[in-house]
Amino acid sequence: MEVLIPSNFNRFTMYDLLSSVIDNDLNPKDTVISFNFTKLKFIEPAGVTILSNLFEWLHKRGVSSRIIYPENCSGKKNPIQFLDDSNFFMRYAGKNLTRNPNPRPTTIPLKLVAYSDGPRWLEREFSFWLSNQLNIPLTSLATIRICFGEIFNNIRDHAQENIGCIFAQHYPGSNEIKITISDFGVGIPENIRRVRPSLQDDEAVMIATTEGFTSQTSPRNLGAGLHTLIENVVKNNNGSVHIHSNYGILNCTKGIVSNEVEKFASLKGSFYPGTLIETILKTDSIQNITDIEEEFEW
Amino acid sequence: MVIKIASHVERCYSNEEGKIIQNLIKSNLEKNVSLTLSFEGVSGVTSSFVNTAFIELLDNYNFDFIKANIKFIHTTKQINKMIKERYAFEVKKRNELVIA
Numbered sequence: 001m002e003v004l005i006p007s008n009f010n011r012f013t014m015y016d017l018l019s020s021v022i023d024n025d026l027n028p029k030d031t032v033i034s035f036n037f038t039k040l041k042f043i044e045p046a047g048v049t050i051l052s053n054l055f056e057w058l059h060k061r062g063v064s065s066r067i068i069y070p071e072n073c074s075g076k077k078n079p080i081q082f083l084d085d086s087n088f089f090m091r092y093a094g095k096n097l098t099r100n101p102n103p104r105p106t107t108i109p110l111k112l113v114a115y116s117d118g119p120r121w122l123e124r125e126f127s128f129w130l131s132n133q134l135n136i137p138l139t140s141l142a143t144i145r146i147c148f149g150e151i152f153n154n155i156r157d158h159a160q161e162n163i164g165c166i167f168a169q170h171y172p173g174s175n176e177i178k179i180t181i182s183d184f185g186v187g188i189p190e191n192i193r194r195v196r197p198s199l200q201d202d203e204a205v206m207i208a209t210t211e212g213f214t215s216q217t218s219p220r221n222l223g224a225g226l227h228t229l230i231e232n233v234v235k236n237n238n239g240s241v242h243i244h245s246n247y248g249i250l251n252c253t254k255g256i257v258s259n260e261v262e263k264f265a266s267l268k269g270s271f272y273p274g275t276l277i278e279t280i281l282k283t284d285s286i287q288n289i290t291d292i293e294e295e296f297e298w
Numbered sequence: 299m300v301i302k303i304a305s306h307v308e309r310c311y312s313n314e315e316g317k318i319i320q321n322l323i324k325s326n327l328e329k330n331v332s333l334t335l336s337f338e339g340v341s342g343v344t345s346s347f348v349n350t351a352f353i354e355l356l357d358n359y360n361f362d363f364i365k366a367n368i369k370f371i372h373t374t375k376q377i378n379k380m381i382k383e384r385y386a387f388e389v390k391k392r393n394e395l396v397i398a
């Protein structure tokens with residue numbers, strides 16, 4: 001079968017593609033699927049991660065994914081060039097589709113990171129890239145680094161898959177960095193329903209971010225990781241966190257009046273295979289963080 | 299006694315790394331040895347690490363005992379905040395369970 005990648009591909013427009021590939025029993029619709037990129041005009045960082053996650057999910061189920069692409073696809077603003085520069089086609093087509101693919105300074109090329117390599121990736125590649133992008137010392141990035149450490153721990157606790165697909169892009173003009181991590185595991189709702197079987201997917205994702213609520217997937221899981229991520233990114237950094245897992249979506253932003261974290265959960269008709277977490281950091285807030293030694297008092 | 303955390307774990311991210319530190323703390327507290335834990339060389343800690351290394355001590359010791367016998371030095375704002383917030387939440391939760 002052949003499916004069309006939408007002209008503007010992001011976490012909002014992904015559901016039509018997902019439902020054209022995944023059937024109601026949550027199985028792939030075909031054993032060979034051709035992804036047609038000819039109509040693609042723009043792809044967001046989340047779109048790169050979503051496609052990578054989908055290709056990995058299909059591959060795990062024995063599906064052969066093929067790529068149809070336009071003939072003329074070079075140029076900085078061309079999305080095929082952008083994907084090639086991001087290492088996407090090398091990974092999933094086995095070759096580059098453009099003549100001179102080069103990693104862009106404002107992006108971290110697509111990466112699949114195993115849980116065991118997560119901390120090293122955060123301390124080396126991610127921190128050095130972010131430090132260079134923002135021109136601030138590595139010591140100022142400790143809190144941000146830990147936030148993503150929480151995501152890796154969450155993947156291990158919830159996904160039953162130890163690999164995360166990661167892509168990040170810096171938008172200097174809007175003082176934002178978008179970092180999207182996805183796993184192709186069973187999803188947060190599946191785990192939450194082990195202890196709260198009556199919850200819908202949106203309610204399950206919401207409760208997973210509540211401090212102290214634990215699905216007890218690990219005896220030491222005390223339900224603090226996603227809460228810590230959201231508090232740090234939304235409350236302290238003025239950024240936002242968006243979680244898509246199975247049929248559930250949770251958007252976390254800072255209230256304009258309350259100045260507190262506001263969470264809005266919703267239910268989709270299409271299934272996301274695993275968990276996608278898009279984190280939007282405000283870079284001007286990161287620069288204000290100083291993480292120097294501070295005396296501990298109980 | 300001073301325990302330099304970085305001498306025992308490469309970083310402070312996982313439950314497993316937390317368990318190594320928890321075992322060190324317990325073996326000293328069982329011998330009535332008060333501890334100073336040094337975070338020199340540690341840039342940050344996750345909630346998973348703190349939960350296992352420090353919060354699980356509440357299963358064996360009360361919070362007043364922990365405060366009297368464990369000190370933290372060479373910490374950062376992120377480390378202090380994580381330890382204090384996790385203890386504040388878990389102590390409150392356990393107290394509420396006792397009252398209920």
